[in-house]
Amino acid sequence: MDHEQAYEIGTPGQKWTAEDKAAWLAKQTVVRTYQQEVLAKLTPLQQYFDIEQYGALSYDPARFPLFVVKTRDWNNANPTILVTGGVHGYETSGVQGAIRFIETQALKYSSAFNIIVAPCVSPWGYETINRWNPNAIDPNRSFVKNSPAEESAALMQCIADLNVTITAHIDLHETTDTDNSEFRPALAARDAVVHDNWDIPDGFYLVGDTLKPNTEFQTHIINAVSAVTHIAPADDSGRIIGEELAQFGVINYATKALGLCSGFSDCIYGTTTEVYPDSPLVDAENCIQAQVIAITSGLDYLSKISKIVPHI
Numbered sequence: 001m002d003h004e005q006a007y008e009i010g011t012p013g014q015k016w017t018a019e020d021k022a023a024w025l026a027k028q029t030v031v032r033t034y035q036q037e038v039l040a041k042l043t044p045l046q047q048y049f050d051i052e053q054y055g056a057l058s059y060d061p062a063r064f065p066l067f068v069v070k071t072r073d074w075n076n077a078n079p080t081i082l083v084t085g086g087v088h089g090y091e092t093s094g095v096q097g098a099i100r101f102i103e104t105q106a107l108k109y110s111s112a113f114n115i116i117v118a119p120c121v122s123p124w125g126y127e128t129i130n131r132w133n134p135n136a137i138d139p140n141r142s143f144v145k146n147s148p149a150e151e152s153a154a155l156m157q158c159i160a161d162l163n164v165t166i167t168a169h170i171d172l173h174e175t176t177d178t179d180n181s182e183f184r185p186a187l188a189a190r191d192a193v194v195h196d197n198w199d200i201p202d203g204f205y206l207v208g209d210t211l212k213p214n215t216e217f218q219t220h221i222i223n224a225v226s227a228v229t230h231i232a233p234a235d236d237s238g239r240i241i242g243e244e245l246a247q248f249g250v251i252n253y254a255t256k257a258l259g260l261c262s263g264f265s266d267c268i269y270g271t272t273t274e275v276y277p278d279s280p281l282v283d284a285e286n287c288i289q290a291q292v293i294a295i296t297s298g299l300d301y302l303s304k305i306s307k308i309v310p311h312i
């Protein structure tokens, strides 16, 4: 198996120093704006939803205020659903899919569910097309107590302050070609470790939780998404990104132990979507639609089983 190429920053065999991290940060540039592509789309939604600021990133608080969008007709007898996008800011369809879900679907489900959407957890990453935050920390490994990533800490505090039980949590992500060309080599260099290459899967897949796999829930979402985009096949060793398949299109991770966003909420039903935007078979709109149907099909599944098992 090939090893990844050396990364241009740092000294091979040594973990990054503060100077190395500063050199990495100096290379990053703003290529799109959170204001135009996210905040401007939230403004008209104020008519129908409660939009609450839960913090602001310290790097530039005026530029990076953080918001959750909540359905209005809150009913404590209904299950509460959390949708998160942009934990990895570069994963565009996660952010735009969360917004599209609010714009087109959330109201339809608001009589049966209380819905909380955090559409862009890492706005600096959104603007600079980055997986890490400016301190070279991955927010999606930082949903832990005393988090080193303020993006993760702010969202966890926001949900804790709401004092609700999260029944289901759907975290919207992408797996991209730049994972192998940029982000995984940067990670290997930062930590002075060697990664074996894995193939980037061509298609949509889900990451469930090892301890709470919720097999039927994941199957229901995979089947629904397959109507709008193709599902990633396993590689020659029966794996996706190095992990054995739990079922077609699904792998499981120990989400809480790894500090993943989908693990922090202690939800009963959790999943992380992984859209592949670099496939020749899809475009940006198709990726957004895949994210939206992943959410709505998850909610449809919960509606279906709640008729059988009240108080899910």
Ligand SMILES: [Zn+2]
Residues within 6 Å of the ligand: 087, 088, 091, 140, 173, 174
């Ligand atoms: Zn991601």
